[in-house]
Structure formats: structure tokens, C-alpha cells
Amino acid sequence: MLTLTLPIAIGAVLLAMALNLWRMAIGPTRPDRILALDTLSINTIALVMLLDIALGSVVYLEAALILAAMGFVGTVALCKFILSGDIIE
Amino acid sequence: MLLEILIGLLLLGGAAFVLLGSIGLARLPDFFMRLHGPTKATTLGVGALVLASLLHVGTEEGTGGLREVAVMLFLFITAPITAHLLAKAAQAEERRRTATQAGGTLPDGGKGTG
Secondary structure, X not given: OHHHHHHHHHXXXXXXXXXXXXXHHHOOOHXXXXXXXXXXXXHHHHHHHHHHHHHOXXXXXXXXXXXXXXXXXXXXXXXXXXXXXXXXX | OHHHHHHHHHHHHHHXXXXXXXXXXXXXXXXXXXXXXXXXXXXXXXXXXXXXXXXXXXXXXXOOOHHHHHHHHXXXXXXXXXXXXXXXXXXXXXXXXXXXXXXXXXXXXXXXXX
């Protein structure tokens, strides 16, 4: 079961990441690009989780946690930059 | 065997939701429509994938658990916050654009009040 579903899931997530990259390339506005970057980081977490299942180890969970934290902080910083022109008021 | 089928279904469902969210991001016509795909569908999809990983690693190695739940909880908490901030940023951007198109400037420089 897993040998069949795991490649399908990885392919779907990779296709989703390609679509995010396309949206980040064509824009058209700055919030669009930030949203695409945020979705890309969330999809990276999904990919790390799939790698976790494929290799049967829990080592990559810390990477997923750090990616989640960094993606959130980065998105908030970029949004604050658009909202007020600087990040720390 | 039953658990493996459950893990496979969670994998397929999660990957389908992740793909659906990104298709929404790529295909919908307006930014405020595009915001819906990644913030709802992708979050649910990643949640299902994390749950599948939790079940798989938990049964294979007898370890794991709390950290997977932490990842899932963190994603579910931060997704609405980023969506809210992105919506505010897009509103400010749009207000700024309409102001420059009209030829004038807003008194607060398009920052908005919220």
C-alpha cells in the first residue's frame, strides 16, 4: 500500500510546489508573491513529512519544526514590511 | 494491514488537498480568492500528512508523537494569522494603488488604520 501511495503523494506535493513557483514568478502583486512563498514553505514541511515516512525515521521532524517557525516569521516580516514600510516600528 | 490502509488513505487525501490548494493559488482570478486555497486546503492537507507520519513512525519505531503534534498544532495556529496579515497587506497595497491612480496621496500614506 505504502509503496504505491507514497510516490503518488510525493508527486502531487512536487506538482503543487511547481504551481507555487509559477504563481510567485507571475505575481502580479507583492502579496501574491508572499502568499506563494508561504505556501511553498508549508509544502516543504509536507515534503519533509513524506521523507520521514519514506525513510522511516524521526530525524527530519526537527527540520519540519524549524521550517514551520521560519516560514511563519518570514511571512509575518514581509507582511509588516508591506503594511508599514519597515519591519520593526 | 488495516493501519497501513489508513496511512495510505491519509497520504492520498493529504496530497490531494495540498495539490488542490496550490491549484487554487495558481488558477483563481483575484488575490482575495487566491488567499482561500493555500490557507484552508493546504493546511488541512499538511495536517493529514503529519497525521499519516505520526501513525507510521509511531507503529514502526514506537517513538515520536509529541513533535508531530507540535508541528501540526503550530501550522494550524499560524495559518489564520498569516492569512489575516496577508489580507491586510493586500488591502493596503490596493489602497495605495488606487490613490496613485487617482493622482493624489492618502493622508496616512496608504498604511490604513487596522
